[in-house]
Amino acid sequence: MNLLELPIVRRARLQEVLGDGRVRCNLCERRCIIHDGGRGFCKTRINVGGELYTLVYGDINAISENPIEKGG
Ligand code: SF4
Numbered sequence: 001m002n003l004l005e006l007p008i009v010r011r012a013r014l015q016e017v018l019g020d021g022r023v024r025c026n027l028c029e030r031r032c033i034i035h036d037g038g039r040g041f042c043k044t045r046i047n048v049g050g051e052l053y054t055l056v057y058g059d060i061n062a063i064s065e066n067p068i069e070k071g072g
Pocket residue numbers: 025026027028029030031032039040041042043044045
């Protein structure tokens with residue numbers, strides 16, 4: 001199966017094309033420069049053919065308990 005066809009893979013926002021197949025990810029302060037075929041420090045963003053894709057689209061990033069009835 002083609003990686004880009006998976007439902008959790010989407011073209012990433014906040015990317016900056018640098019040329020020579022390199023892309024800068026501007027999602028967090030690390031500002032990774034990622035070569036074609038490479039992944040960022042977080043391993044969740046991948047450069048495919050000079051375009052950045054996220055590998056975790058729609059994944060839950062936090063979960064917490066929230067009781068229906070709360071004491072006052
Ligand atoms: S690839 Fe990951 S670690 Fe690197 S800047 Fe983007 S979000 Fe941050």
